[in-house]
Amino acid sequence: MVRVAVVQNDPLFGERSRNIADALALMSASPADVYVLPELFATGYNFADRSEAAALAEPFASGETYDAMQSFARQHHAVVVYGFPEQSGDAVFNSAALIAPDGLSGLYRKIHLFDREKLLFMPGDLPFKVWDTTFGKIGVMVCFDWYFPESARTLTLRGAQLLAHPSNLVLPNCPDSMPVRCRENRVFAATANRVGTEERGGVKLTYIGQSQITGARGEILARASLDHAEVLVRELDLNLADDKRLAGHNDLIGDRRPEFYA
Amino acid sequence: MVRVAVVQNDPLFGERSRNIADALALMSASPADVYVLPELFATGYNFADRSEAAALAEPFASGETYDAMQSFARQHHAVVVYGFPEQSGDAVFNSAALIAPDGLSGLYRKIHLFDREKLLFMPGDLPFKVWDTTFGKIGVMVCFDWYFPESARTLTLRGAQLLAHPSNLVLPNCPDSMPVRCRENRVFAATANRVGTEERGGVKLTYIGQSQITGARGEILARASLDHAEVLVRELDLNLADDKRLAGHNDLIGDRRPEFYA
Numbered sequence: 001m002v003r004v005a006v007v008q009n010d011p012l013f014g015e016r017s018r019n020i021a022d023a024l025a026l027m028s029a030s031p032a033d034v035y036v037l038p039e040l041f042a043t044g045y046n047f048a049d050r051s052e053a054a055a056l057a058e059p060f061a062s063g064e065t066y067d068a069m070q071s072f073a074r075q076h077h078a079v080v081v082y083g084f085p086e087q088s089g090d091a092v093f094n095s096a097a098l099i100a101p102d103g104l105s106g107l108y109r110k111i112h113l114f115d116r117e118k119l120l121f122m123p124g125d126l127p128f129k130v131w132d133t134t135f136g137k138i139g140v141m142v143c144f145d146w147y148f149p150e151s152a153r154t155l156t157l158r159g160a161q162l163l164a165h166p167s168n169l170v171l172p173n174c175p176d177s178m179p180v181r182c183r184e185n186r187v188f189a190a191t192a193n194r195v196g197t198e199e200r201g202g203v204k205l206t207y208i209g210q211s212q213i214t215g216a217r218g219e220i221l222a223r224a225s226l227d228h229a230e231v232l233v234r235e236l237d238l239n240l241a242d243d244k245r246l247a248g249h250n251d252l253i254g255d256r257r258p259e260f261y262a
Numbered sequence: 263m264v265r266v267a268v269v270q271n272d273p274l275f276g277e278r279s280r281n282i283a284d285a286l287a288l289m290s291a292s293p294a295d296v297y298v299l300p301e302l303f304a305t306g307y308n309f310a311d312r313s314e315a316a317a318l319a320e321p322f323a324s325g326e327t328y329d330a331m332q333s334f335a336r337q338h339h340a341v342v343v344y345g346f347p348e349q350s351g352d353a354v355f356n357s358a359a360l361i362a363p364d365g366l367s368g369l370y371r372k373i374h375l376f377d378r379e380k381l382l383f384m385p386g387d388l389p390f391k392v393w394d395t396t397f398g399k400i401g402v403m404v405c406f407d408w409y410f411p412e413s414a415r416t417l418t419l420r421g422a423q424l425l426a427h428p429s430n431l432v433l434p435n436c437p438d439s440m441p442v443r444c445r446e447n448r449v450f451a452a453t454a455n456r457v458g459t460e461e462r463g464g465v466k467l468t469y470i471g472q473s474q475i476t477g478a479r480g481e482i483l484a485r486a487s488l489d490h491a492e493v494l495v496r497e498l499d500l501n502l503a504d505d506k507r508l509a510g511h512n513d514l515i516g517d518r519r520p521e522f523y524a
Contacts, residue, residue: 111522115509127522147514149411149446150523157524171509173445173480180442183435184411218435247377247433252409260373260389261412262419 001235002135004162005032006192006211006222010229013044013198014056020068022229027072027080030231033135035072036192038211039083039094039110039143039168045194047085048201050092053120057087060097060107073099079133083142083166085121094121096140096166100133106140112151114144116203128154136161136238139187143167146174146181146191156185156253161241163189168207175210175223183218186252187241190214195227216241263497264397266424267294268454268473268484272491275306275460276318282330284491289334289342292493295397297334298454300473301345301356301372301405301430307456309347310463312354315382319349322359322369335361341395345404345428347383356383358402358428362395368402374413376406378465390416398423398500401449405429408436408443408453418447418515423503425451430469437472437485445480448514449503452476457489478503 007026011019019042027035039045042065047053058065069080079100086095086109094110094117109124110117128151130139139155141163146152152163163181167174169191178189195209211224213234222232244252269288273281281304289297301307304327309315320327331342341362348357348371356372356379371386372379390413392401401417403425408414414425425443429436436453444451457471473486475496484494506514 111519112517115511118511123519124522128524144512147446147508148518149415150518150520153411154522154524177442177445180439183439184409246409249377249380250406255374256410256412257373257385258412260386260416262390262416 002238003032003233004190004213004236005030005035005231005233006190006213007035007037007231008209008211008224008229009041009194010196011044016042024072026231030233032233034079036164036190037082037166038192038194039166040085041082043085044198045168046198046200046203046205047120050120053085053092057085057092059087061105070099073101077101079135081140081164091122096142098131098140106131108140110142112145112148130155130158130160138162138164140164152181152185156187160187161238163187165189165191167191167193169193170205175212178212178214179218182214182216186216186244188216188236264500265294265495266296266452266475266498267292267493267495268452268475269297269299269493270471270473270486270491271303271456272458273306278304286334288493292495294495296341298426298452299344299428300454300456301428303344305347306460307430308460308462308465308467309382312382315347315354319347319354321349323367332361335363339363341397343402343426353384358404360393360402368393370402372404374407374410392417392420392422400424400426402426414443414447418449422449423500425449427451427453429453429455431455432467437474440474440476441480444476444478448478448506450478450498
């Protein structure tokens with residue numbers, strides 16, 4: 001059994017050190033094996049423009065956010081998945097890092113950018129990837145990726161047992177849709193969302209909370225509040241995701257017929 | 263505006279003439295432009311074995327069922343989509359026909375067979391297809407096809423505005439999942455299911471009714487009862503399915519990134 005935590009935080013825009021400290025306090029108070037944090041959890045989301053995103057971006061595998069999460073992962077023997085604005089040369093990506101206690105670290109760059117993110121970030125240029133960690137096979141997708149069924153499907157076909165899903169949700173539909181994503185793929189999902197409101201540059205965004213742990217048969221195993229910071233932890237048998245059988249004669253992956261798919 | 267009807271019937275196994283007459287009575291009492299009937303609506307579903315399925319099968323574009331539906335389509339200037347066991351040489355497919363009043367008729371053979379259907383039918387060997395009818399662009403998928411997101415996605419990519427979805431649902435999840443299918447593709451869906459129970463050869467199946475018309479933004483526009491025959495009709499502006507825009511900067515189809523999909 002693997003203890004999976006969704007860390008629902010309430011960051012202050014631009015206050016990276018404060019937001020990291022708050023997240024670490026939440027995490028330390030909630031023992032788990034795998035922690036999933038929101039998209040852009042330490043910086044805030046509602047950047048006014050590209051230069052503001054760049055100013056708060058950090059390179060992958062170094063910087064204040066990475067160092068803090070790596071240190072936590074080692075000390076607590078845990079996997080940590082979190083979202084951050086990634087500086088890479090002149091480009092900024094909306095990225096997520098996966099850090100495992102054994103030193104493994106992986107990078108995902110959000111493939112489906114949402115709304116104004118297109119004005120701020122480069123679209124992801126790395127494949128959907130699954131990391132084989134001590135605690136299970138973890139695929140990473142970020143927020144709006146959920147809307148495109150190909151995201152979860154691709155991660156499933158690459159062996160994911162758990163979808164780690166850092167998010168900053170503003171649309172209402174994700175929590176009720178993740179059961180369909182999990183059921184059609186027979187995978188678990190940990191959707192970590194933030195709460196709070198950000199009004200910047202004339203754009204006001206309200207984040208809907210409701211971080212969720214979803215079972216491989218579409219069960220909502222845990223759902224957080226709409227409006228306050230909290231951590232939810234559930235013990236999951238991720239191996240259940242390896243059994244794709246349905247009814248007496250079906251296999252949800254084996255029965256696919258890609259030759260008929262556009 | 264197009265009036266779309268889901269015809270929820272309660273067939274008696276093997277009583278084809280009776281079942282066709284019942285369906286025609288339901289349809290005649292409910293004026294519409296597009297009628298969607300259940301999977302295998304005139305024969306019943308729970309065949310004991312392959313020879314029993316073969317005995318009730320009819321070739322495409324002839325036979326009692328086709329003739330009755332074509333006659334209705336002409337008289338009422340309507341499109342009719344219905345499921346039937348199709349005899350094709352020595353093979354039997356779980357098929358659906360689309361008949362338009364101008365003489366157009368199309369054939370779909372169920373691509374994802376459910377459970378014991380694998381013992382009874384040949385898997386579909388024709389592409390997912392969309393027919394450009396007087397009343398809109400209609401794609402056809404049958405029952406369990408809904409479980410695989412590739413089905414609705416493929417029909418959407420081929421231009422469908424409405425998914426005509428003949429079904430014989432026994433699992434509970436389809437009605438609540440179709441909003442996700444429609445939302446992710448921005449298409450309408452008409453899921454026509456049957457009611458009643460069939461116990462044959464030691465296998466008892468209870469069909470869950472709840473035929474449903476789902477809007478292109480995931481709204482449940484109509485849902486039928488669990489247990490009695492009825493027709494629901496809704497007026498739909500199918501052109502709304504052609505606008506795939508979301509938020510300020512997204513397009514649900516244009517933003518796909520197939521180069522990253524497995």
